[in-house]
Amino acid sequence: MNAIEIQNFRKRYGSIEAVRGISLSVRQGELFGLVGPDGAGKTTLMRTICTLLLPDDGTILVQGLDVRTQIMPIRALLGYMPQRFSLYQDLSVEQNLRFFADLFQVPQEERERRTEQLYRFSRLAPFKKRKAGALSGGMKQKLALSCALIHTPHVLVLDEPTTGVDPVSRQEFWDILRSIQSEGTTIFISTAYLDEADKCDRVGLMHQGEIAGIGSPNDVKATFRHTLYQVSGKDVGALRHFFATLTRARGTQLFGDTVHVVFDQEPTTSEWLQWQDDSNGNLERWNLQPPSMEDVFFEFITRKK
Numbered sequence: 001m002n003a004i005e006i007q008n009f010r011k012r013y014g015s016i017e018a019v020r021g022i023s024l025s026v027r028q029g030e031l032f033g034l035v036g037p038d039g040a041g042k043t044t045l046m047r048t049i050c051t052l053l054l055p056d057d058g059t060i061l062v063q064g065l066d067v068r069t070q071i072m073p074i075r076a077l078l079g080y081m082p083q084r085f086s087l088y089q090d091l092s093v094e095q096n097l098r099f100f101a102d103l104f105q106v107p108q109e110e111r112e113r114r115t116e117q118l119y120r121f122s123r124l125a126p127f128k129k130r131k132a133g134a135l136s137g138g139m140k141q142k143l144a145l146s147c148a149l150i151h152t153p154h155v156l157v158l159d160e161p162t163t164g165v166d167p168v169s170r171q172e173f174w175d176i177l178r179s180i181q182s183e184g185t186t187i188f189i190s191t192a193y194l195d196e197a198d199k200c201d202r203v204g205l206m207h208q209g210e211i212a213g214i215g216s217p218n219d220v221k222a223t224f225r226h227t228l229y230q231v232s233g234k235d236v237g238a239l240r241h242f243f244a245t246l247t248r249a250r251g252t253q254l255f256g257d258t259v260h261v262v263f264d265q266e267p268t269t270s271e272w273l274q275w276q277d278d279s280n281g282n283l284e285r286w287n288l289q290p291p292s293m294e295d296v297f298f299e300f301i302t303r304k305k
Contacts, residue, residue, distance in 0.1 A: 003028045003186040008058035011044050018044045020209040033200030034190040041209040042190040046159045050080045079153030083160045089133030104151035118146040138169025158189040197293045212300040224291040227263045233282040242279050
């Protein structure tokens, strides 16, 4: 039995179809990432898995339980961390943990053991008297995660938990998730950061309510069937514009101080030299490049237009 099983799930808000018949499964004990931009439908799916919304069509099962009819049993085995910080700002770290332990009726002996464990991996023990509202962004996220874990859930659902968090705290957060997973917890996480897809066991790329692809990060990247070059020069903006006007180029994207250019067929050396002349020497370097998750995702968006 899969931890989460989704079949032909649809959700509408009036005339807007937020999720368009997606199907996917999350295996027991895996870390599954749902990756896509804002407005892709990720939060709608997350909230439905957590029984906060009902499907308009299709089915969602959590540990074999139906989100339509078995709401309370599902909530008892889930840990949920919503997109917005939703803890009590005027309560301290330890008071927030105690409140959620009471809410989930965690036995006293288990509560003390679990709290100490959560303090250890979150490193929040020195700040347990500090009010939640006075914590940094990264510390708030760690506290929210700790509160979602206080009752040792079988399945952990995290909606964009690293949004707005600094890079160091983001890495610490992912280290914590791997530690949680090693204890047997299934983790279903959504993120708008495409680079975080590589941190997952499997990933689903989501755009405009649909799934672009599902698989391990390497499997998803292997679906990219085109030739990709990284090019650089004196003026990157002008360089991108130059390649965007070429009929040979399938697509272009800025990547830092370089441009990724996609071709259906690999260009010849003479073509590169000609483009160097045609760009008035702006094109300086070109290198064959393996696709990143961003390249795969942008290619999917291009196909949809």
